[in-house]
Amino acid sequence: MTTTPLPALDALRQAVEVRYAALSTSCCSLSCGAALDLANVEEGETLVDLGCGRGQDVIRAAGRVGETGQAIGIDQNSAMIAQALKATPAFLENVRFVQSDLAALDLPDESAHVLISNCTINHAPDKQAVYREMWRVLKPGGRFVVSDVIADAELPEEVRRDPAAWAACYGGAIPEPEYLQAVTAGGFELVQVLDRSEPYEKGGVLVRSLTLRGVK
Secondary structure, eight states: OOOSOOOOHHHHHHHHHHHHHHHTTOOSOOOSSOHHHHSOOOTTOEEEEETOTTSHHHHHHHHHHOTTSEEEEEESOHHHHHHHHHHSOTTOTTEEEEEOOTTSOSSOTTOEEEEEEESOGGGOSOHHHHHHHHHHHEEEEEEEEEEEEEESSOOOHHHHTOHHHHHTTSTTOOBHHHHHHHHHHTTOOEEEEEEEOOOEEETTEEEEEEEEEEEO
């Protein structure tokens, strides 16, 4: 278990806010997987995208859940929410966006059939808290598909303490066993690894992309 002290929470949040405010108007991809495509979303379902960014997956999901379903995007960054709202066609009445911390989701209990997330939970200092919230908002039998960044090995202290490294999607990465422990401690017992990339270098350390599927 990683024991290195984390950056001050205010500094971490500011670094993430600054980076993603700048990226809100960028055309680069912010994903590290294909969570939506692997979630097998069905008509009539309520889907929630955690860390929705500019909202592309939410807009795509709206067509899959249909008029009887709902697609909800969650992001902590106000600039991302603004861009997502701007990008949403007016005729899509089954889409909404909520600015919220992933560790304290502004959603009712048992309100979602499926949760997805791409390259977001690694930013959370308390990943177990995020998965506890995911458990809370999922309906019984509901599922999640999450693609995230994990560390190939425990990161050096100087990386773990660097807010800019967290904002850049590697400082908050933890080894796979620790990540899976956070998932199960959050309440999920039925967890499947769908994909695990080869390690790649980022900021002088080795990380991987990991895609998980879990059921409540």
